[in-house]
Amino acid sequence: MKALEKQRNILDFTLSSLGRRKGKNIALVMVYTFVIFLLASVLFFTHSLKKEAALILQDAPAMTVQRLVAGRQDMIPMHYIDSIRQIKGVQSVVPRLWGYYYDALSGANYTLMVNADLNDRAGEIIIGNGVSWRSAPGKRNNQGLQKNDIIPFKTYDGTVLGLKVKGLLPFASELVTADLILVSETDFRKIFAIANDQATDLVLQVRNAKELPTIAAKITQIHPDTRPILRQEILRTYDAVFDWRGGVILMVLAGVFFAFIILAWDKATGLSAEEKREIGILKAIGWETSDILLMKFWEGAAVSLMAFFMGIFLAYLHVFLASSILFAPVLKGWSVLYPHFRLTPYINAYQIATLFFLTVIPYTVATIVPSWRSATIDPDSVMRM
Amino acid sequence: MIFHPGILALLLGSALTSSMLCYCAYEGVRIIWGWDIRSGSERQLELERRTYLVSLVMSYVLGFQLLSLFLFIYTADTLSPLFIGAMCAAGSLKVNGFGYPALILKIVTCLLAGLWLIVNFTDNKAPDYPLIRIKYWLLLCITPFLIAEASVQAGYLLGLKPNIITSCCGTLFSTDVNTVISDLLALPRLLSQGAFLASTLITMALGLYVYLKTKGACLFSIVSLFHLFISVTALISFISIYFYELPTHHCPFCILHSEYGYVGYPLYLVILVSALSGLGTGIISPFRKIASLHDVIPHIQKRLALISILANSVFILIAGYGILFSNLSLAAY
Numbered sequence: 196m197k198a199l200e201k202q203r204n205i206l207d208f209t210l211s212s213l214g215r216r217k218g219k220n221i222a223l224v225m226v227y228t229f230v231i232f233l234l235a236s237v238l239f240f241t242h243s244l245k246k247e248a249a250l251i252l253q254d255a256p257a258m259t260v261q262r263l264v265a266g267r268q269d270m271i272p273m274h275y276i277d278s279i280r281q282i283k284g285v286q287s288v289v290p291r292l293w294g295y296y297y298d299a300l301s302g303a304n305y306t307l308m309v310n311a312d313l314n315d316r317a318g319e320i321i322i323g324n325g326v327s328w329r330s331a332p333g334k335r336n337n338q339g340l341q342k343n344d345i346i347p348f349k350t351y352d353g354t355v356l357g358l359k360v361k362g363l364l365p366f367a368s369e370l371v372t373a374d375l376i377l378v379s380e381t382d383f384r385k386i387f388a389i390a391n392d393q394a395t396d397l398v399l400q401v402r403n404a405k406e407l408p409t410i411a412a413k414i415t416q417i418h419p420d421t422r423p424i425l426r427q428e429i430l431r432t433y434d435a436v437f438d439w440r441g442g443v444i445l446m447v448l449a450g451v452f453f454a455f456i457i458l459a460w461d462k463a464t465g466l467s468a469e470e471k472r473e474i475g476i477l478k479a480i481g482w483e484t485s486d487i488l489l490m491k492f493w494e495g496a497a498v499s500l501m502a503f504f505m506g507i508f509l510a511y512l513h514v515f516l517a518s519s520i521l522f523a524p525v526l527k528g529w530s531v532l533y534p535h536f537r538l539t540p541y542i543n544a545y546q547i548a549t550l551f552f553l554t555v556i557p558y559t560v561a562t563i564v565p566s567w568r569s570a571t572i573d574p575d576s577v578m579r580m
Numbered sequence: 581m582i583f584h585p586g587i588l589a590l591l592l593g594s595a596l597t598s599s600m601l602c603y604c605a606y607e608g609v610r611i612i613w614g615w616d617i618r619s620g621s622e623r624q625l626e627l628e629r630r631t632y633l634v635s636l637v638m639s640y641v642l643g644f645q646l647l648s649l650f651l652f653i654y655t656a657d658t659l660s661p662l663f664i665g666a667m668c669a670a671g672s673l674k675v676n677g678f679g680y681p682a683l684i685l686k687i688v689t690c691l692l693a694g695l696w697l698i699v700n701f702t703d704n705k706a707p708d709y710p711l712i713r714i715k716y717w718l719l720l721c722i723t724p725f726l727i728a729e730a731s732v733q734a735g736y737l738l739g740l741k742p743n744i745i746t747s748c749c750g751t752l753f754s755t756d757v758n759t760v761i762s763d764l765l766a767l768p769r770l771l772s773q774g775a776f777l778a779s780t781l782i783t784m785a786l787g788l789y790v791y792l793k794t795k796g797a798c799l800f801s802i803v804s805l806f807h808l809f810i811s812v813t814a815l816i817s818f819i820s821i822y823f824y825e826l827p828t829h830h831c832p833f834c835i836l837h838s839e840y841g842y843v844g845y846p847l848y849l850v851i852l853v854s855a856l857s858g859l860g861t862g863i864i865s866p867f868r869k870i871a872s873l874h875d876v877i878p879h880i881q882k883r884l885a886l887i888s889i890l891a892n893s894v895f896i897l898i899a900g901y902g903i904l905f906s907n908l909s910l911a912a913y
Contacts, residue, residue: 238585431662435582435742442583484632545586545654552589552651556644560596567636571629
C-alpha cells in the first residue's frame with residue numbers, strides 16, 4: 196500500500212510539473228498525436244478493407260476454373276463441363292459469362308455479366324448504381340438513368356445494340372455492383388461475338404471443402420490448359436495485397452516518424468535552467484535518483500498515453516466517418532466508377548498493440564538516456580547556476 | 581518478406597531492444613573492469629551513475645520482450661491464412677525453420693531478463709552493491725541470447741513468402757503443413773494429468789515451505805523449472821481440449837483466439853510468472869552468506885515464493901473453471 200501511495204504522489208507531482216510547462220509539452224503532444232494519427236489511420240483502413248473483402252468473398256464460389264491460352268485467360272469450351280462433372284465430389288458445374296465493356300460515352304469500364312433470370316427476356320438489363328449515374332450525362336435534371344431508359348452498346352461486329360434498363364441493383368451491395376450490368380445470354384454473345392459453345396469460366400460447387408485441392412489437382416490432370424482458383428486463394432491474395440499496401444505507406448511515413456523521434460530526443464535533452472533547478476531542489480530535499488527516474492517514467496507515460504489515445508480517436512474519426520480522405524486513393528486502388536462505401540468500424544487489440552510497438556516504444560527508447568542524464572544531475576552544480 | 585504492419589513492428593522492436601542491450605553490455609564491461617566501491621574517484625562516481633541507466637534500460641527491455649512475445653505469437657496467428665494448410669500460429673511458425681526457435685528464444689530471453697531484474701533488485705537493496713560484478717557478467721551472458729533472438733526472428737519474418745495466386749497456376753498442390761509439435765506434446769492424458777497434479781502439489785508445497793521457513797530455495801527453483809515444462813505440456817495435452825471441447829484438438833495457440841475468450845493469455849502469463857519467481861528464489865539463494873545481503877534475501881525469497889504460489893493458484897483456478905464448466909466430458913474415454 197505504501198509503495199502505491201508513493202507512486203501516486205510522484206504521479207501527482209509529475210502531472211502538476213507538466214502543467215507548469217504547458218507550451219513545450221502541448222507542442223510535443225500535438226506532434227506525437229499527429230504521428231500516431233497517421234499510422235493508426237493506415238492500420239485501421241487496411242484492416243477494414245481486408246474485412247470487407249472477406250465479407251464479400253464469403254459468397255464467392257468455392258472454386259473457379261479458367262482456361263489459359265499462351266499464359267493468358269481465354270474462353271473455356273462448354274464440353275469441359277461434362278468431364279469435370281464426372282469427378283467424384285463435384286456437386287455442380289455452372290458456366291459463367293462475364294466481361295468488361297468500355298463505354299466511350301462515359302469513359303468508364305462496365306462489368307457485363309449474364310444473369311439466368313434475364314435469359315428469356317433478351318433486350319433487357321439490370322444496372323448498378325455507378326452505371327446509372329455515369330451513363331446519363333446529357334439527361335435533363337441530372338437524375339441518372341431510370342427504368343425503361345435505353346443504353347446503346349457497340350457490339351464487336353460494329354453494329355449498335357440498344358438495351359432497355361429494367362431495374363437497378365440495390366444500394367446496399369454497391370461495393371460489388373457499382374459498375375455491374377446484368378444482361379441476358381443472347382445479348383452478351385451478340386455484344387462480344389462469342390460462339391455458343393464457349394463460356395468465360397466455370398464455377399464449381401464441392402460437397403466437402405477438404406476435397407478442394409484434390410479436385411483441383413484432378414481437373415488440371417484432365418485438362419492441363421486450365422487453372423483452378425480457390426476462394427481461399429483469392430482471399431489470401433487480397434490479404435497480402437492490402438497488407439503490402441499498408442506496409443508501403445508505413446515505410447513512406449517512416450521519414451515523418453524519424454523526424455518526430457529526433458524532436459522527442461531534442462525536447463528531452465534540452466532541459467531548461469528552470470527544470471534543472473527543479474530537479475536539483477528535489478534532490479537536495481531528499482529525492483533519490485531512482486525517484487527522479489520514476490518521475491521521468493510517469494512523465495513519458497502521461498505524454499505517450501495522452502497522444503496515443505488522442506491519435507487513435509482522431510484516426511477512428513478519419514477512417515470510419517471521413518472515409519479516410521488522406522489515404523483512400525492509394526490504399527484502395529482507383530477506378531472511374533469507384534463505389535461509395537462506408538467501412539464498418541472494426542478495431543482490435545492486435546492493431547493497438549502493433550501501433551504501440553511502432554510509436555510508444557521508439558519514443559520511450561529515445562527518451563531513456565536524456566531522462567537518465569537529467570536524473571543524475573548533481574544538485575549543487577545546478578543550484579549554483 | 582511480407583510487408584505486414586505487425587512484422588514491421590516486431591522487427592523495429594527487436595532491433596531497438598537488442599541495440600539497447602548491446603549498449604548495456606558495453607557499460608557492463610566497463611563496470612566489471614573499473615568498479616571499486618571504496619574509491620571516490622570521478623570515474624567510480626560516473627560508473628555508479630551508469631548502473632542506474634543499465635537497470636532502467638533492463639526493466640524496459642523485460643517489458644518490451646514480454647509484449648513482443650505475445651505480439652509475435654499473435655502476428656504468426658494472423659499471418660496463417662497466407663500459408664496453405666496453416667490454421668493458426670502452429671502452422672505458420674512451421675513455414676520455415678526459424679519459427680519455433682524464435683519462439684523458444686523469446687521465452688528464454690524473457691525469463692533471463694526477469695531473473696536479471698531480480699538479481700538487480702536484490703543488489704540494490706544493499707548499500708555496497710555486493711553483486712555488481714556477478715550481475716554484469718550475467719548481463720553479458722544474456723546479450724548473445726537477445727541478439728540471437730532478434731536475428732532468428734528476423735530470419736523467420738524475412739523468409740516468409742505467402743502462397744498467393746501466381747500467373748502460372750492458381751492452386752498450389754502442397755501437402756498440409758503438419759503440426760507435429762502439438763501431437764508430440766500431446767502425451768497420454770493419464771500420464772500428463774498425473775504429472776501435472778504431482779508437480780503442482782510439490783511446487784506449491786515447496787513454495788509454502790520457502791515462504792514459511794525461508795529454506796529449500798534451490799530445490800524450489802529446480803522444481804519450478806520442471807513445473808514450467810510440465811504445465812505447458814499439461815495445458816496442451818489435457819487442459820486445452822476442455823476449452824476447445826474437442827478431445828482430439830491439442831493446439832498450444834488456438835487457445836489464444838477470441839473464440840475461447842483469449843483465455844490462453846492469462847494462462848501462459850501465469851505459467852511464466854510462476855517459473856520466473858520460482859527460479860528467482862534459487863538464483864539469489866547462494867548470496868545469503870554475503871553480510872550486507874544476509875537479512876535482505878530471505879525477505880525477497882518470501883515474496884517471490886508467495887508470488888509463485890499465487891500464480892499457480894490462478895492457473896489452477898482458470899484451468900479448473902475450464903475443465904469443470906466445459907461441455908466436454910472424457911468419461912467415455
